[in-house]
Amino acid sequence: MHSRPKVYQRLLNMKVLLVFAALLVGTFSEQLFVGDQVLRVVASDEEQVALLRTLGEQVDLQIDFWLDPTKPGRPADLRVPFSRLQAVKVFLESHGISYNIMIEDVQQLLDEEKRTMMLSRRMERSANEFNFASYHTLEEIYDWMDTLVADHPNLVSKIQIGESYEKRPLYVLKFSTGGSNRPAVWLDTGIHSREWVTQATGVWTANKLAEDYGHDPTVTSLLDTMDIFFEIVTNPDGYAFTHSSNRLWRKTRSIHAGSSCIGVDPNRNWDAGFGGSGSSSNPCSETYHGPYAHSESEVKSIVDFIQSHGNVKGLISIHSYSQMLMFPYGYKWTTSPDHEELNKLAEKAVNDLAAVYGTEYTYGSIANTIYLAAGTTVDWAYENGVKYSYTFELRDTGRYGFLLPSSQIIPTATETWPALLDILVHIQQHPY
Amino acid sequence: MAELPPTHGPASRAAALATAYISHRHGSPGHGWVLRDVRRARREDSTVNCTAEVLYHLGNEKSAPDVQFTIEGELKNTDEADNAFYNRIQSLKKELEAENIPDSYGNVSPEMQPIRALAWAASGYVIWQNSTENTKYQLAQIKHVKQVKRTDEYLEFDYVILLHENVSQEIIPWQMTVLWHPQHGIEVTQNSCQAKHALD
Numbered sequence: 001m002h003s004r005p006k007v008y009q010r011l012l013n014m015k016v017l018l019v020f021a022a023l024l025v026g027t028f029s030e031q032l033f034v035g036d037q038v039l040r041v042v043a044s045d046e047e048q049v050a051l052l053r054t055l056g057e058q059v060d061l062q063i064d065f066w067l068d069p070t071k072p073g074r075p076a077d078l079r080v081p082f083s084r085l086q087a088v089k090v091f092l093e094s095h096g097i098s099y100n101i102m103i104e105d106v107q108q109l110l111d112e113e114k115r116t117m118m119l120s121r122r123m124e125r126s127a128n129e130f131n132f133a134s135y136h137t138l139e140e141i142y143d144w145m146d147t148l149v150a151d152h153p154n155l156v157s158k159i160q161i162g163e164s165y166e167k168r169p170l171y172v173l174k175f176s177t178g179g180s181n182r183p184a185v186w187l188d189t190g191i192h193s194r195e196w197v198t199q200a201t202g203v204w205t206a207n208k209l210a211e212d213y214g215h216d217p218t219v220t221s222l223l224d225t226m227d228i229f230f231e232i233v234t235n236p237d238g239y240a241f242t243h244s245s246n247r248l249w250r251k252t253r254s255i256h257a258g259s260s261c262i263g264v265d266p267n268r269n270w271d272a273g274f275g276g277s278g279s280s281s282n283p284c285s286e287t288y289h290g291p292y293a294h295s296e297s298e299v300k301s302i303v304d305f306i307q308s309h310g311n312v313k314g315l316i317s318i319h320s321y322s323q324m325l326m327f328p329y330g331y332k333w334t335t336s337p338d339h340e341e342l343n344k345l346a347e348k349a350v351n352d353l354a355a356v357y358g359t360e361y362t363y364g365s366i367a368n369t370i371y372l373a374a375g376t377t378v379d380w381a382y383e384n385g386v387k388y389s390y391t392f393e394l395r396d397t398g399r400y401g402f403l404l405p406s407s408q409i410i411p412t413a414t415e416t417w418p419a420l421l422d423i424l425v426h427i428q429q430h431p432y
Numbered sequence: 433m434a435e436l437p438p439t440h441g442p443a444s445r446a447a448a449l450a451t452a453y454i455s456h457r458h459g460s461p462g463h464g465w466v467l468r469d470v471r472r473a474r475r476e477d478s479t480v481n482c483t484a485e486v487l488y489h490l491g492n493e494k495s496a497p498d499v500q501f502t503i504e505g506e507l508k509n510t511d512e513a514d515n516a517f518y519n520r521i522q523s524l525k526k527e528l529e530a531e532n533i534p535d536s537y538g539n540v541s542p543e544m545q546p547i548r549a550l551a552w553a554a555s556g557y558v559i560w561q562n563s564t565e566n567t568k569y570q571l572a573q574i575k576h577v578k579q580v581k582r583t584d585e586y587l588e589f590d591y592v593i594l595l596h597e598n599v600s601q602e603i604i605p606w607q608m609t610v611l612w613h614p615q616h617g618i619e620v621t622q623n624s625c626q627a628k629h630a631l632d
Binding site for chain 1: 440441444448534535536537538539570572573594596598599600601602603
């Protein structure tokens with residue numbers, strides 16, 4: 001499309017919407033403007049202005065003025081049907097009236113406009129009509145959470161466990177069918193804000209849990225005996241920043257005395273081997289552990305929540321990318337006391353994941369599978385009574401990395417689902 | 433010469449490096465190389481088996497690792513795609529310029545696919561030259577690319593790429609000047625790390 005002055009663009013859009021509305025009322029879904037063009041004509045004197053007016057009076061030419069001819073030097077815009085184009089252009093040229101083509105095909109413009117309007121429709125009717133195959137802003141995800149709760153009032157509720165550094169609410173979806181402080185599993189996605197496929201997988205998975213309850217026997221049994229606490233945007237300040245300023249931002253957005261660099265790595269800020277190898281004391285580093293353990297409100301809120309709950313039996317913290325399923329320890333090479341059981345469960349989970357689309361995962365302790373990392377979520381949970389502590393690294397292995405195409409969101413969530421279920425079922429069947 | 437412990441981490445780093453090296457040697461705008469798993473290197477539409485041996489010069493970080501590799505079977509001929517890209521760029525009225533490939537949503541337009549494949553191959557050289565047994569680099573994004581006009585038959589592109597270093601998790605901007613010709617292959621004539629402190 002040609003670029004045109006912004007003022008007229010707005011005027012043009014008004015006209016287009018009017019035309020579209022007319023189309024809707026008249027003959028729904030019939031294409032009436034294929035090949036029609038909008039010509040901008042500038043009359044150089046009064047004689048030409050008069051000529052333009054007579055042109056408009058010729059009914060058989062079916063000219064539709066979007067801007068009427070008024071005086072010399074002022075543009076007039078004419079929508080000319082495709083079949084009359086040649087006649088009109090010959091007329092203009094033979095009288096020396098200058099014009100240019102503003103819109104090459106009106107129908108194309110209408111189609112694009114319609115598509116944009118449909119795509120940007122913000123009022124979703126229900127939670128499962130949300131577009132799970134695209135990435136969303138923080139506001140959109142927070143709005144969607146409310147729809148999910150509204151759609152499943154007997155299963156899902158939203159609680160606030162704290163505030164981020166920039167005072168954004170930290171929301172957790174609680175899946176519960178009742179009871180009193182039932183054994184619970186904690187799930188989180190998006191603790192590293194640039195790992196966009198994780199928040200997107202979180203939304204899909206939360207929806208799946210809600211949809212499957214009462215229909216799928218496994219999910220129904222799980223939620224009849226356990227509660228699930230799901231924090232989808234665990235680092236909302238970072239997530240907002242990836243949308244507004246830096247797509248590859250990882251950390252929180254906290255400001256700490258003594259440095260001009262911003263942010264702490266929320267997966268190095270936990271009190272498990274805090275400050276050790278595999279985290280950095282440099283505030284400008286991507287793995288900066290922070291001034292002290294739990295300095296970040298995003299982390300402290302979860303710590304407080306899990307400790308006061310007192311009955312959390314499993315924790316799954318979801319990251320990307322690398323395609324791995326890991327368990328403690330990250331801060332030391334020592335194998336954990338539960339290594340054999342955790343390893344065997346991880347093996348089953350990655351096999352069931354691979355069965356969906358063939359996506360291959362590696363698995364093992366954090367230290368063995370990638371590298372030493374101190375102060376991680378999973379190590380803290382494990383050392384604070386949560387035996388089944390796992391961390392996922394979702395797709396891919398580096399081809400797109402953090403910039404995973406949205407077309408892979410649903411496949412990623414779909415294949416991860418059976419692996420999550422394996423862990424949840426195991427927790428359910430092995431109370432401690 | 434120390435042996436690498438047989439665990440996942442170091443093995444996957446060596447594999448990533450080998451892939452980068454092979455990309456540099458055999459990549460082109462027509463096709464790119466992607467590591468499928470630690471045993472095989474996959475090309476866009478066909479998987480070939482590849483064995484590589486990576487020798488890190490421990491204690492001598494300035495020296496790039498040695499990589500020896502063998503590819504089983506024949507590589508697909510990319511002449512057609514390479515020539516199509518070459519002709520398209522030569523016929524442009526204005527020098528090509530673009531940024532953020534892929535964009536935030538992972539999209540790469542069809543016109544930019546060869547530009548990305550070229551960057552992928554060229555970054556293989558940069559990664560190879562800068563790898564140690566404790567690093568794992570991936571090309572995260574092309575921040576900016578601008579074609580540089582030349583009087584000879586070569587195409588020249590000035591890239592600023594973002595490398596993701598998977599151990600430190602740093603995003604490192606890197607400038608590289610890439611020369612390419614369908615018959616003469618790829619050459620990185622200049623490259624420099626653009627890292628500064630992690631400011632917003």
